[in-house]
Amino acid sequence: MTATFTTILEGLEVVMGLGIHPQELAAHQRVIVSVRMDIDYPASPSEDRIEEVLDYDFVREGIRALAAKRHFALQETLCEAIAALCLGDARVRQVTVRTSKPDIYPDAAVGCEIVRGRG
Incomplete structure (x- = not known):
């Protein structure tokens, strides 16, 4: 049975x-980013080891890299790029x-929010 966690x-x-x-x-300006990922694992972590779960460092580092890489005209485009980054991990079901x-x-403040998933 799979175990779903939200990171x-x-x-x-x-x-x-x-x-x-x-x-x-x-x-440049300040932008605040929040990400919520629903992740499916084959089972609940049993050994308390990072290798059993998604290490969210890749999301933080990926967002920082996107921010440094180019100018985005739209928040919608930025959100899509971040969602694609997260969905790059096959365990992420929805972001x-x-x-x-x-x-x-x-x-x-002005913002944008999107929900993307598989299928």
């Missing part, structure tokens, strides 16, 4: 190029990705 990376702050407005094209730009408006 969460919450509130990762990256400074990156994101947006279409002149001020966003001129300078929810949320991004937020906290410094665009003085009174609100």
Whole structure:
């Protein structure tokens, strides 16, 4: 019987190029990223070893690499790239990705959230 776990990376702050407005094209900005992955394992971990589960370091490092690699015009495009990164691990059944730009408006953050899965 498979065991499903949810792994969460919450509130990762990256400074990156994101947006279409002149001020966003001129300078990098803070972006907050959260990822929630539903992961299927053949069985519950029994030996308390990282090799038995998804090591979320690859998600954090992958997001940082995406942020450093290019300027994204849209949060939607960034979310899709992060979802594809996560789904690159065959054990990930579904991923929810949320991004937020906290410094665009003085009174609100703006963001995007997507849910992607297999099949």
